[in-house]
Amino acid sequence: MVKQADWSEPVIFELGRKGRRGHILPAVEEGVKQVVGSVNTIIPENMQRKSKPKLPELSEVEVARHYIRLSQMNYGVDSGLYPLGSCTMKYNPKINESLANSKAMNMLHPYQDESTLQGILEILYRLERWLAEITGTYEVCLQPAAGAHGEFLGTSLIRAYHKFNGELEKRREIIVPDSAHGTNPASASMAGFNVVVVPSDKDGCVNIEALKEAVSERTAGLMLTNPNTLGIFEKNIEEIARIIHDAGGLLYYDGANLNAILGKVRPGDMGFDIVHMNIHKTFSTPHGGGGPGSGPVGVSEELAKFLPVPRVVFNGERYRLDYDRPHSIGKIRSFYGNVAVLLKAYAYILSLGNEGLREVAEISVLNANYVAEKLKGIKGLTLPYGDEVPRKHECVFSAKPLKRETGVSALDVAKRLLDYGLHAPTIYFPLIVDEALMIEPTETFEKEELDRFVEAMRKISEEAYKNPEVVLKAPHNTAVSRLDEVKASHPRTMILSWKMRLKKGGE
Ligand SMILES: Cc1ncc(COP(=O)(O)O)c(C=O)c1O
Secondary structure (H helix, E strand, O other): OOOOOOOOOOOHHHHOOOOOOOOOOOOOOHHHHHHHOOHHHHOOHHHOOOOOOOOOOOOHHHHHHHHHHHHHOOOOOOOOOOOEOOOOOOOOOHHHHHHHOOHHHHOOOOOOOHHHOHHHHHHHHHHHHHHHHHHOOOEEEOOOOOHHHHHHHHHHHHHHHHHHOOOOOOOOEEEEEOOOOOHHHHHHHHOOOEEEEEOEOOOOOEOHHHHHHHOOOOEEEEEEEOOOOOOOOOOOHHHHHHHHHHOOOEEEEEEOOHHHOOOOOOHHHHOOOEEEEOHHHHOOOOOHHHOOOOOOEEEOHHHHHHOOOOEEEEOOOOEEEEOOOOOOOOOOOOOOOOHHHHHHHHHHHHHHHHHHHHHHHHHHHHHHHHHHHHHHOOOOOEOOOOOOOOOOOOEEEEOHHHHHHHOOOHHHHHHHHHHOOOOOOEEOOOOOOOOEEEEOOOOOOOHHHHHHHHHHHHHHHHHHHHOHHHHHOOOOOOOOOOOOHHHHOOOOOOOOOHHHHHHOOOO
């Protein structure tokens, strides 16, 4: 059992006192003053702030203590197991952060002349090539800022392809299995397609008969999450590819779960035309708090001409940004994407190499299956969709029997795990599993940490049968107990800044 620190910490604006200083900015240098005349003329008149910014005034030590206290009331991937299924929350080696934070990186500006950006362009170019190699695709675009953004690019490419072939009017449907990630149907719909859902079979894979019935001349493509959200590798993948291609559709691979197959199999070799990756999952940038992320998209040779501009090209001597792509769908993001996240991925791939990446896949799959095997014996939990089928990156348990027999739900189990000093898994997803607990341990946690998780789950099950109240009212040992989750996600009640808080009367 763990007791989290509980500081009654005010927000930083309430902490300051007038006149306290932590850092004194250097005066504008004499040389600069001479060139521009006066300090104020450095900033154009129309951009000058008329009143002083209302910043909190604190000493350095106050700032340090404030953030340390807040961090003690938090839990991160550096604190311990973070088995958030579908999120691949893995340890981010610190060297990646140092590189992303280095002066060489931070002093770059995308409007610099290309001749002074050769280093970063080379990194982006090489990363594109590596990702193409890893996914078995022809060209990769690094621009999308998240997985869902990559999906939007992918579905827009499906659109561009059918438009180019004069078939867009007819091909209005994208097929999505019910075990897909929720962003898949949303992205298809945003690109203007109608979504046709096909059910899973008893093994948690696409029901081939239902797929055959869903396919028609209206099919623009199919989006497949593989390994799917049950952590299962689609067993009929080549047949699925053939059915869709024979009908004239394109195959989209949601590769956000790439961690499980790195260096083992490649979506391009399975026949997929478009693949997105979640750099911020597979390549070690954890993605709490909404970002920053990166969702590059790889495509087959036939689709490369539609990719967004600019493309980084190399003529053997120099790297250059190529805007001259007449069939490009245009721009989908400013500049080249979230470059700092891409740099971390570059460093991660470089440090692991081929063998290391393969080992990532092996250990992440081993860990998921280890946890699955251990949890199978726990009262109140079941592993739906065939407990003989090996899992890949994650396993999805159901707490339905536990709820029926004790009243303790998946949500209660997740909350109680916090008392044991562990992050909760994803819950109630995928929707095809009742009372779902979706567990993705990743390769970056050692056996002892996995055992600690399994032991906590066993104890919680025992508590549920003996004394359910303790689980129903959890967490007891954290800085905050149960939050009003509905209120917390309602836009009208959210207070996202100090300014908003002042406007609302500071309650
Ligand atoms: C399978 C799958 N597809 C797509 C996404 C969407 O990625 P993002 O959250 O970066 O938009 C996720 C998110 O974790 C995912 O797990």
